[in-house]
Amino acid sequence: MSEKKPLLMLGLPKGSLQDSTIALFAKAGWKISVNSRSYRPEIDDEELDGRFIRSQEVSRYVELGFFDCGLCGWDWVQENGSDVVEVCDLIYSRASAKKSRWVLCVPEASAFKTPSDLAGKRIATELVGTVKKYFAERKIPVEVEFSWGATEVKVPDLVDAIVDLTETGGSIRANKLRILDTIIETNTKLIANRKSWADPAKRRKIETIALLLTGALEAGSKVGLKMNAPKAALDSILKTIPALRNPTISPLSNPDWIALETIIDESVVREIVPKLKSLGAEGIVEYPLNKVVY
Secondary structure, X not given: OOOOXXXXXXXXXXXXXXXXXXXXXXXXXXXXXXXXXXXXXXXOXXXXXXXEEEHHHHHHHHXXXXXXXXXXXXXXXXXXXXXXXXXXXEOOOOOXXXXXXXEEEXXXXXXXXXXXXXXXXXXXXXXXXXXXXXXXXXXXXXXXXXXXXXXXXXXXXXXXXXXXXXXXXXXXXXXXXXXXXXXXXEOEEEEEOHHHHHOHHXXXXXXXXXXXXXXXXXXXXXXXXXEEEEHHHHHXXXXXXXXXXXXXXXXXXXXXEEEEEEEEEHHHHHHHHHHHHHOOOEEEEEEEOOOOOO
């Protein structure tokens, strides 16, 4: 790190999100290095310093001003009641690129069918405040206790139901649980301290981080595609390509041929490449992207 005082102090989530967060920053252009025993990373940007702490705590320290900005789950911003600026959504996690859910679960064989059936019962969760609010709003009297982890193994012997976080639902199914309702959806957000956000220099830096992180995430589902094609087939090719924007078209030395380049969703490449080939396109090249900025 430079001896110059950094512009921003950044809160980074330690735990399950740590590796994917480091990878996201690398794709956005920042190299973050951290010793396995250290909570203080090295960032190749003299304007940034940071700490890795549990995602559950990031929003509190951002609100208090120890961090100028940070990444954490929206669920913990809500649970902590943190008064922070929501800069942008960053939908990524260890297992998927979808939002996660805190779900109310009971054993598959239980007689409980709706949340109301749990009146007078005991529920275990890490998200105590949010779960209490959920049941209070529905006027369902329950006892909510804090769980230190491995929550799914506590039913039915220790508690009647649980509220746990799921990304794919695999753990819920593996533990023979049944979902009664979704308590809250969540994803990672970039958040900022309100005083820091009001500082023009800090705000510009935070907005730059947001721009490049969202661009890196957007690029994850897209690829670049370029090809040479007969000019006579251009209209048919344009109807085939679901382009992010109008493709770039360039002339070639042969006046009857053109070069095209575009960005498309990776999921459709396997369907359109054979179509492009049948329309006469040649030299079709697919290449990965680091960032897509709108």
